[in-house]
Amino acid sequence: MKKRFLSIMMCAVMTTALVTGCGNSSGGSTSNGGSSGGSTSSGGTSSGGSDTSGGGSSGDTIKIGFAQVGHESDWRTASTKSCQDVFSAENGYDLQFVDCDNDSAAQIEAIRGFIQQSVDYIIVDPIVSKGWDTVLTECEDANIPVIVIDRTIEDSDKYVSWVGSNFKTEGLAAGEWLKAYAEKKGIKEINALVIEGSTGASATLGRTDGFKEIADANGWKIVDSQSGDFTEAGGQEVMESYIKSYEGKFNVVICQNDNEAFGAMTAMKNAGIEYGVGKDVILVSFDACTAGLEKVMSGDINADFECNPLAAPDVEKVIKQLENGETPEKEVYMTEHWYVNEDILSSITVNGEEQPLTVVTQDIVDAQY
C-alpha cells in the first residue's frame, strides 16, 4: 500500500516536472522572440514597411517550415536566430520552426508535417546527407520548393537551391593567408600541426583538404593531424599530446574551430609555449564566433576564417526570386570574412579571386553573432 502510494506520488511529481519543463522552454522562446523582434523593429522599421507592401501585393503571409538540426553549438543557435529574425511576422512571414535535436528520423517527420500543413516553402538543414529522395519527392508532389542550408544532401537533387559555406574555400583561404603572411614575415619553413574537427564532418573534410592542397603546393610539412572533435576539451587534450611529441618541431597550429583553439591555447600556456601575433607559434582558427574574434583582437589568434551561420538573408533572396518566378542558382555560397590581427596584408588570392582581409576591431566583435 505504501509502495503504491509512493509510486503514484512519483508519477505525479514527474508529470508536474514535465509540464513545468515545457512551460519554461516555451516561455523562454517567446521571450526570446519578443526581444529579437524588438531589436529588428527598432533597427529596420523602413525595411519592414517595404516588405509588408510587397507581401500585400502577393496576397497574404508566406508560410515557411524550417527543420533545424538541433542546438548543439553557438553557431547553430546563431543560425536559428538568424532565421527567426528574418522570417518574422513583421517581415510578412509565418515561420514554423522545428528543432530536430540531431535525430534524422524526427527531421523527416517534421518535413512530412510541413507538407500536411501545406507550407509555401521548406527550409532544411539536413542532419545526415543520405536518405532524402523519398521525402523530397513527396515535397515535389505537393509542389513545395525545398531550400537546403548549411549541410548537404547527396542522394537527391529535388531541392531548389542549397545555401551554405564552402568549407574547402575556407581551408584554401587559410593556406593562402599563411603563405602570404610567411612571405611578409620572412618565415622560411612551415611545420604545421592540425587539430581537426569531428571525423567525417563536411567542415572537417573541406577545411583539411583545402589547407592540405596549399601545403602540398608549397612544400610545407604537416607534422600531425588529429581530431579534437570540435570541442575545447578535445583541443586541449590533443594539443597537450602534440607538445610532448613534437616540442620545438612546429611553428603553426591550425585549429578547425574556435573552441578547439581555446583548448590549444590553454595547453600551450601551461607548457610555456608562446603563441599568437609576433610569437613562436602562429595560431589559425576557423568559425570566427564572437569569443574567437575577441582572441584575434587580443592577438592570441593570428587569423580566424569565418563560417557564416547567418544563412537566412540569402535564403530570403532565393525565396524572393521564386516568388518573382525566377530560377535561383542551385548552389549559393554565402559571403565570408577572413579576420586577422595585423594590418600588414590587405587581401589574399583564393581560387584566383582576390578577397579582402578584415582587421578585427571592437565594432566587428560587437557586431558578430
Place this chain on the structure above:
Amino acid sequence: MNKVKKITGMALFLPVFCMLLVMLVNVIYDAANGNFAFNFFTISVRNGILYGRLIDILNRGSEIAILAIGMTLVVSSSAGTDISVGSVMSLSASFCCMLLAGYGVASASTLAMPLFLGVLGGILMGCVCGAFNGFLVAYLNVQPMVATLILFSAARAIGLLLCNNVIVYVRNDSFGFFGSFLGPVPTPIVIAALCILVISLLLRYTALGLYIQSVGINKKASRIAGLNSEKIIFLCYIVCGLCAGIAGIVASSRITSADSNNIGLNFELDAILAVALGGNSLGGGKFRLAGSIIGAYTIQAITTTLYALGVSTEQAPVYKAIVVIIIVTIQAPPFKAFMKRMSDKRQLSKGGAAV
C-alpha cells in the same frame, strides 16, 4: 618461482599488469624511433608545473576515476549500472556555470555569486540526481538501467535549458582553478586523490563496504540479517551522483565553460568499462575499489598512448577495442582456469621428472 606466484596471485595483479602492458607499447615505440626509451615515463617540472605523459594520464583520467568510484559502489550494491553519470556531469556543470554567471548570461568574467556556492550547487545537483536514481532503484525496484535511462536522456537537456541553449562561459581564473594547477600539481589529480582517499577510508574503517557487498550478493538475505538493503542501495546511488557532480565541476572548470552537449559525453560507458577492467564483476557483490581506479587510468593510458603514437583518429577506436578485448579476456574466469590448468600440467610433468 614462489615469489612470482605470490605476485601473480595478488588480487590486483592483472589490472596493474594490463596497465603496464599498455604503457610498455610506448617504450617499444620510442626505442624503435630512436628516442629515449623511457620518454613516456619521464616527468619534469616545466614552467613551474609538472610535465609529462604520465601526468597527462593522471590528469585527464581524473574524471573517469572519480566516476569509477561511484560506479563501483552502484554496481556492487544493485547489480546494475548507472548509465546517467555522463549526463549528470553535464547537468551539474551547467547548473554550476548558470549559478556563477547568472541565468541567461552567455559569457561572464565576474562571478554572480561566491565561487563555493556555485560549486556546491553543482555538486548538490549531482546528489539530487543520484537520489532520484536511488529512489527509483532502491524503493520502487525499477531495474537500474531503466531507472537511470531517464536522467541519461533528460539531464543533458535540463542542463541546456538551464544554460538557455548556449555554451555559458565563466572566464574567471578562480573558477578555472579546479581544472588547472594547485602549485605544480594539476588540481584534478588532487581532487581525484581526495575522493579516492575519503571513500576508501570510509569503506575500510566502517562496515559500509561489507554491507554493500552483502546487499549486492543477496539483498533478501541481508535484510533478514538486519541490514536496511534499500537504504544502502539508495546511499550508493547518492554517492554515485555526488561523484558525477564533482567530475562535472572538474570537466567544466578545465574549459571554464559549460559545454552541455559535450561534457561527460560517453563517460558513463568509460566508467562502466573502468569497473570491468578492474576485474570487478558487473553482476554485483564483491568489489575492489582499487581495481576500478586502475581500470580508469588504464582507459586514459590507452587514449594517451594512441595520441602519442599518432594513430589517426578515425582508427583509434578500433585499437582501443582490441586492447579492451585483450584485457577483458585475460581476466575472464574461463581463461584464468585454462591458464591454471596449463601451469598445473607443467608442474605435474616437472614433478614427475624429478621423482
